[in-house]
Amino acid sequence: MSAPTHTTTSEPFDFARAASLLTDAAARAGAAIMAHYTGGTEIEIKADSSPITNADRDSQAIILEALKVLAPEIPVVSEELASDLTASLGPRFFLIDPLDGTKEFIKKRTDFTINIALVEHGRPCFGLVYAPARSLLALTVADGEAVEATLPPDEAGADLSKLAQTRLRARVADPDGLTAVVSLSHFDPETEAFLSKLNIAERSSAGSAVKFLELARGRADVYPRFGPTMEWDTAAGHAVLEAAGGFAVAADGTKLRYGKTEAGLRNPGFVAWGRKAGASHH
Structure with a gap:
């Protein structure tokens, strides 16, 4: 159809x-x-x-x-x-x-x-x-x-x-200190390296799509995920986050897209963010 x-x-x-x-x-x-x-x-x-x-x-x-x-x-x-x-x-x-x-x-x-x-x-x-x-x-x-x-x-x-x-309204990050939310079961050196380049004041960890909700509810600013995820892990949280004013991009900065049957519905590494303040999101 x-x-x-x-x-x-x-x-x-x-x-x-x-x-x-x-x-x-x-x-x-x-x-x-x-x-x-x-x-x-x-x-x-x-x-x-x-x-x-x-x-x-x-x-x-x-x-x-x-x-x-x-x-x-x-x-x-x-x-x-x-x-x-x-x-x-x-x-x-x-x-x-x-x-x-x-x-x-x-x-x-x-x-x-x-x-x-x-x-x-x-x-x-x-x-x-x-x-x-x-x-x-x-x-x-x-x-x-x-x-x-x-x-x-x-x-x-x-x-x-x-x-x-x-x-739900995602917040614009305070440039003096961002709150990061990270995966509980899948934290890796790549995530650590990514966070080290940002001004992170606080971090929390959670499992499941709760991490997207922290951004959508205006309680956190960034959620990086470089380990493996499948599209069904992220699509619902991503939709809620976007509707709340946030966004998610693949690690290379392109849009995080769905229906990637050529990849067996696997996601690339990605970063989810709260609301943009006109600043670059990389």
Whole structure:
């Protein structure tokens, strides 16, 4: 199905309906994940040596069902369904990670998320990131507009219109000292070298897409990531960050694009930033 370019207000993807349906699904998927979080879960090791749990599978089933209702014609790529990542996806597809930060989940930390994104012509335009252990929901409710809300996991679902929503705005960095957020499990010498060239006053570490949310919420300024990531790890957080006024670029300064089937949907190294203050972002 050919999709129009993402520039007109007559964009047929219905952000409001997507936000509503997927908030409900996220609350239910979050409840399924938290049942395993408190009650214990079986852990298997996948072929790529990463862990998968029943929480991943239960969350995925709920999200896939919601996407079928929302837009049955749009293909879905999920971390746990990913078989052939080199097949053509067309101009428009969903990317989901039903449990981003499985390692953090297994260690009983709170920085794991459900990530749901819509990509159009290489750009993540809709994104939902939900951290059920923190009751933190962040999502795009319109093109270029993102909000956060407190959403406790609930197997009965949730009504977005009844949640108190706060608009997300990335901040312009203070040149006298930036706050960096870095990966908890994947810190490397390249990241250290990158940060050493900036005036970093403070740094924190987190797992999963929570790092994008720190930027989108105006609590941090830069998130460098040079280690391996897949598109479903970043698309939803990237969409929320862009809608909040921030941006992400590949390590070489080009746009971070999605649908890279020639690379098996792997991302290059990238740097995510808050709001630009007219300064160069390199």
